[in-house]
Amino acid sequence: MGSFVELNDTLQITTEQGFPASTLDLQKHQKKPISLDSVKDKVFEFHDKESARIFHLAPTRVFLVHNIGGKWLYWGKAIMLEQTIKWDGKNHKTSGKYKIIQIYSPDYQIQITKNETNPGKSYF
Numbered sequence: 556m557g558s559f560v561e562l563n564d565t566l567q568i569t570t571e572q573g574f575p576a577s578t579l580d581l582q583k584h585q586k587k588p589i590s591l592d593s594v595k596d597k598v599f600e601f602h603d604k605e606s607a608r609i610f611h612l613a614p615t616r617v618f619l620v621h622n623i624g625g626k627w628l629y630w631g632k633a634i635m636l637e638q639t640i641k642w643d644g645k646n647h648k649t650s651g652k653y654k655i656i657q658i659y660s661p662d663y664q665i666q667i668t669k670n671e672t673n674p675g676k677s678y679f
Contacts, residue, residue: 561608567620573601574621594655607647610635628678629668632657
């Protein structure tokens with residue numbers, strides 16, 4: 556009998572899954588970098604991440620990545636505050652809460668996105 560749990564150091568989510576796209580807007584960020592102060596006290600939620608996943612727990616960081624149509628856009632780092640794995644009888648789904656602890660500068664955001672994504676997955 557086997558078991559499948561995925562360990563993740565990256566929270567890669569879509570807007571529908573809880574990425575704060577209205578707060579972390581790429582066009583605004585490139586014109587005037589978004590400050591960590593604008594999100595430092597906010598708790599964000601994500602939901603319905605496919606599979607049973609365990610993310611690094613605080614104080615260890617995870618990378619925060621916006622999945623936009625299958626392309627990855629790195630934004631910074633977050634810490635996980637809560638995680639829940641639910642089983643619906645057929646599939647596992649992971650949900651949780653996180654805080655953003657670092658927002659990359661626009662130049663670094665481009666560099667890390669290009670260098671750390673798998674071939675064909677970079678937003679840039």
